Amino acid sequence: MTTKNGSQQRLLILGAILVAVIAAFAGWSVMSKPAAQAQGAKRTKVVFWNEMTGPAQQQLNTFVKDFNQSQSKYEVVSEFEGNYNEAVQKIINTHGTDASPAVFQSMDISTSQIHHTGYTTPVQKFIDEDHYNVNQIAAGARAFYANKGTQLSMPFNTSQPVLYYNATLLKKYKITPPPVNPSYSDITRVATQLTDRSHKKVQGMTVEIYGWLFEQFMANAGVSLANQEDGHAGTPTAVNFTNAATVKTMKWIQDNLKKGDFVNYGAGANAQNNETASFLSGRLGMFMQSSASIGQLTTGNQDQLGITYYPHPDGQKSNGVAIGGASLWISNDKPSNVQRGAWEFIKYLMTAKSQAQWQVATGYLALNKDSQKEAVLQNLYKKLPATKVPGEQLRAATPNATNSGIFLQGLIQERNLTQTAMEQIYNGSDIQKSLATAQKSMNAYIQGNNRANGY
Amino acid sequence: MQQEITPASKPSLKPKTLNQANAKGFNLHVNDKWYALAFLGPSVLILGVFVFYPMLRTLYLSLFLTNNVGRPTVFIGLKNYVNLLTSSAYQASLQATAVYVIGVVAFTLILGLLLAQMAVRKLAGIQWFRTIFSATMGVSVSVAAIFWLFIFSPSIGLFDQIGTLLHLPLVQWLTTPGPAMIAVIISTVWMNLGFTFLILFGALQMVPQPLYEAAAIEGASPSYQFFHVTLPMISPTLFFTSTVTLIGAFKSFGLIDLMTAGGPNNATNLMVYQVYRDAFLNGNYGLASAESVILAVIIALFTLLQFKFLEKRVTY
Numbered sequence: 001m002t003t004k005n006g007s008q009q010r011l012l013i014l015g016a017i018l019v020a021v022i023a024a025f026a027g028w029s030v031m032s033k034p035a036a037q038a039q040g041a042k043r044t045k046v047v048f049w050n051e052m053t054g055p056a057q058q059q060l061n062t063f064v065k066d067f068n069q070s071q072s073k074y075e076v077v078s079e080f081e082g083n084y085n086e087a088v089q090k091i092i093n094t095h096g097t098d099a100s101p102a103v104f105q106s107m108d109i110s111t112s113q114i115h116h117t118g119y120t121t122p123v124q125k126f127i128d129e130d131h132y133n134v135n136q137i138a139a140g141a142r143a144f145y146a147n148k149g150t151q152l153s154m155p156f157n158t159s160q161p162v163l164y165y166n167a168t169l170l171k172k173y174k175i176t177p178p179p180v181n182p183s184y185s186d187i188t189r190v191a192t193q194l195t196d197r198s199h200k201k202v203q204g205m206t207v208e209i210y211g212w213l214f215e216q217f218m219a220n221a222g223v224s225l226a227n228q229e230d231g232h233a234g235t236p237t238a239v240n241f242t243n244a245a246t247v248k249t250m251k252w253i254q255d256n257l258k259k260g261d262f263v264n265y266g267a268g269a270n271a272q273n274n275e276t277a278s279f280l281s282g283r284l285g286m287f288m289q290s291s292a293s294i295g296q297l298t299t300g301n302q303d304q305l306g307i308t309y310y311p312h313p314d315g316q317k318s319n320g321v322a323i324g325g326a327s328l329w330i331s332n333d334k335p336s337n338v339q340r341g342a343w344e345f346i347k348y349l350m351t352a353k354s355q356a357q358w359q360v361a362t363g364y365l366a367l368n369k370d371s372q373k374e375a376v377l378q379n380l381y382k383k384l385p386a387t388k389v390p391g392e393q394l395r396a397a398t399p400n401a402t403n404s405g406i407f408l409q410g411l412i413q414e415r416n417l418t419q420t421a422m423e424q425i426y427n428g429s430d431i432q433k434s435l436a437t438a439q440k441s442m443n444a445y446i447q448g449n450n451r452a453n454g455y
Numbered sequence: 456m457q458q459e460i461t462p463a464s465k466p467s468l469k470p471k472t473l474n475q476a477n478a479k480g481f482n483l484h485v486n487d488k489w490y491a492l493a494f495l496g497p498s499v500l501i502l503g504v505f506v507f508y509p510m511l512r513t514l515y516l517s518l519f520l521t522n523n524v525g526r527p528t529v530f531i532g533l534k535n536y537v538n539l540l541t542s543s544a545y546q547a548s549l550q551a552t553a554v555y556v557i558g559v560v561a562f563t564l565i566l567g568l569l570l571a572q573m574a575v576r577k578l579a580g581i582q583w584f585r586t587i588f589s590a591t592m593g594v595s596v597s598v599a600a601i602f603w604l605f606i607f608s609p610s611i612g613l614f615d616q617i618g619t620l621l622h623l624p625l626v627q628w629l630t631t632p633g634p635a636m637i638a639v640i641i642s643t644v645w646m647n648l649g650f651t652f653l654i655l656f657g658a659l660q661m662v663p664q665p666l667y668e669a670a671a672i673e674g675a676s677p678s679y680q681f682f683h684v685t686l687p688m689i690s691p692t693l694f695f696t697s698t699v700t701l702i703g704a705f706k707s708f709g710l711i712d713l714m715t716a717g718g719p720n721n722a723t724n725l726m727v728y729q730v731y732r733d734a735f736l737n738g739n740y741g742l743a744s745a746e747s748v749i750l751a752v753i754i755a756l757f758t759l760l761q762f763k764f765l766e767k768r769v770t771y
Contacts, residue, residue: 085735085736086735086736088738089525089734089735089736089738092523092524092525092738093525095524113523113738116523117523117524119524209719264627264630265630266627266629266630266718266719267630267716267718267719268715268716268718269716270604270629271630274608409523410737412736412737413737413739416732416736416737419718420720420721423718423719423720424720427631427632427720441542441544444538445739448520449520449523449739451520451529452519452520452521452522452523452528452529452741453522453523453528454522454528
C-alpha cells in the first residue's frame with residue numbers, strides 16, 4: 001500500500017514538474033514579447049535578415065548602426081540567418097508570422113523562386129513613388145534582379161567572377177601575363193609555361209567544380225542555359241547543357257587536366273579554401289573565383305596579385321558574365337510604415353558613400369556610379385590597381401538575356417547537377433554523356449516544378 | 456466480481472470491490488479513467504504533436520508535388536516513389552548508404568570489441584588507456600570533422616605526409632569517390648568507438664571470472680575461451696550496440712555535411728543527406744518526404760531483421 005502510494009506520489013510530482021516546465025516556457029514567451037516591443041516603441045522596428053559573415057558582416061552592422069543614428073523614425077534590427085541556401089527556406093517558412101523579416105537579403109539564384117512566392121513587394125513600387133534615380137545603380141547588376149521591366153529587388157553585395165594570377169610568379173619564370181580579357185588559349189599558354197618552367201613545382205591553373213563558374217562559361221560564350229531566353233521572356237521548360245560551346249569548354253578543361261597543366265581541387269568550401277591556400281603560398285599560378293575574394297588575396301600576400309576578366313572561348317568576343325552575390329527584398333506581410341522603413345534603409349545602403357565603403361571593406365563592387373569619385377575608393381585603386389578590374393568588367397558588358405542571370409526556379413538543383421557532371425568530366429568521363437545525364441534530370445525537375453506551381 | 460456490478464448499481468456504493476484495498480475515501484475504479492488521462496495526456500499530446508502528426512504529414516506530402524512555398528498542390532500518387540526508385544542517382548545513393556552502414560557497423564563493433572578486450576586486462580596504467588579509448592565520446596561532430604579534414608587535407612594532411620615519407624602515391628582523399636567513402640567511414644568509426652568501447656568494456660567486466668577458470672582447467676585455449684565463453688556472455692550487449700550503431704549509421708549527417716557535403720560525384724551522398732538536400736536546399740518537400748518514408752521503412756526493416764535473426768543467437 002505504501003509503495004503504491006509512493007509511486008502515485010512520485011508520478012504526481014513528475015506531472016507537477018512537467019506542468020511547471022511547460023508553464024515556465026509559456027510564461028517566458030509571453031514575457032519576452034513586451035520587452036522586445038518596448039524597445040522599438042517610439043521607432044518603427046524594421047527586421048533585416050542577412051547572410052553575411054566575416055568583414056562583410058562587420059561592415060553591414062556598421063551600416064545598420066549608422067542608419068539608426070542618422071534618423072529617428074526607424075530602428076533596423078539586423079539578424080544573421082546562416083548560409084544563403086538555408087535562409088531561402090527560412091524566409092519562405094516564416095512568411096506571415098511575427099518572426100518574418102521586413103527586409104531580407106537573398107542570393108542571386110533564388111531570385112525567380114522568391115519572386116514567384118508572391119511574398120514580396122517589388123522595389124519598383126518604391127522607386128516609382130520616390131522618383132528614385134535608378135540609373136545611378138550599375139545596369140548589369142539591376143538587370144539580374146529585374147523581370148520584364150520591373151525591378152524586383154535591389155542588388156546589394158555584388159561580385160564578378162574573375163581570374164586571379166600570381167604576377168610575381170609569372171615574372172620569376174619570365175612568362176608574359178595573360179591579357180586583361182583573355183581567351184581560353186591565353187590561359188592554356190600561361191598554365192603550360194608555369195608548369196613546365198617551374199618543373200611542376202607550380203600548378204598552372206584550376207577551375208573549381210562550381211555550378212556558378214559553369215553558368216558563367218555559358219554566359220560569356222553568349223549561350224542560354226535555359227530556354228525562353230534564360231527565362232527572361234517566359235517560364236523556362238527545359239535547359240540546354242549539351243550545346244557546342246559548353247562541350248568545348250569542358251573539353252578544354254578536361255584536356256588540360258589530363259596533360260597536368262590544370263589541377264582539380266574538387267568542389268565546395270574545402271576546394272575554395274585549399275585553392276586559396278595554394279595560391280597564397282605560391283604553389284598555384286591561376287584560379288577563378290568571385291571578385292569578393294580580393295580582400296583575402298591581398299592582405300598579407302607578399303606576391304603581386306594579377307586580375308583578368310573571365311576567360312572567353314577562342315574566336316569570339318566575350319559576351320560578359322553575370323553578377324553573383326545577393327539582393328535586398330521587401331516583404332509584403334508588413335504594414336506600409338515598416339515597408340517604408342525597409343526602403344529607406346535600402347536607399348541608405350545604396351548611396352555613393354556607403355557603396356564605396358562597402359567595396360573597400362569587402363571586395364564586393366560599389367554599384368553606385370558616383371562611388372568611383374569617393375576618396376576611399378580612389379585610395380584603394382591607387383594602392384592596388386588590380387582591384388579596378390572587376391568593376392571594369394561589370395561596366396564593359398552590355399546587359400542582354402544571356403549575361404543577366406537565369407530566371408529559373410531550382411537553380412540550386414541545377415548547380416548540384418552541373419557540379420556532378422563537372423566532377424565526372426574532371427575524372428575523365430565522356431563529356432556529352434555526363435552533360436546529357438544532368439540535363440535530363442534537370443528537365444524532369446523543371447517539369448515537376450512547373451506542374452506543381454501551375455505554370 | 457466484475458459481473459456483479461449491474462449498470463443500475465452505483466459502483467461507489469458497492470462495499471466490496473477489487474479496488475477496496477486501494478480506495479481510501481474514493482473509488483479508484485471510477486477515477487482511474489481520469490488518472491489514465493492525466494498521466495498519459497502529456498505524453499500523448501507531445502508524441503502526437505511531435506511524432507505522429509509529422510509522420511502522417513510526411514506520408515501525405517510524399518504523395519504530392521509541392522510548389523515553391525512548400526504546399527502540396529498536385530496529387531501524383533506513388534509517382535515520387537517510382538521516380539526515386541528508378542532513378543540511377545537515387546540507386547547510387549542507396550548503394551552508398553549500404554556500403555557506409557555495413558562498413559561503419561562492422562568496423563565499429565570489431566574495433567570496439569578489440570579495444571575492450573585489451574582494456575579489460577589488469578595491467579599497470581590501464582586506467583589511462585581506458586580513458587583514452589572512451590575519449591571520443593566527448594568530441595562533438597564539428598570538432599571531429601575539422602580534425603579529420605586536417606588529416607585528409609591534400610596539401611597539409613597527415614596521411615599524405617606519411618605517404619610521402621614512405622614514397623606512396625598521393626591520395627586525394629576527399630576529392631576522389633572511393634577514398635572519400637573510406638575517409639568518412641574511418642571518421643565515423645572513430646566517432647562511434649568511444650561509446651561502443653565503453654558499453655562492451657562494461658559487458659566484459661560482467662562476465663563471471665569462474666567461467667574462465669573452469670575453461671582454463673578444461674584446457675581451453677584463449678581463442679576458444681573468447682568464442683565460447685566471452686562472446687555468448689556479452690551477446691546481449693553486442694546485439695544492443697549493433698542495433699544502435701546501425702540506426703546511427705543510417706542517420707549520419709553531421710560528418711558528411713562538414714567533410715564532403717555528399718560529394719565527390721555524389722559518392723558520399725547518403726540517403727539522409729539526400730533528404731536534407733531536397734527539403735532544405737531544393738525546397739522539394741514532396742520528394743524529400745518520399746525519401747524519408749523509404750529511409751524509415753528500411754531502418755524499420757533492418758531493425759526487425761536484426762531482432763528476428765540476431766536475437767535468437769543472443770544468450771541472456
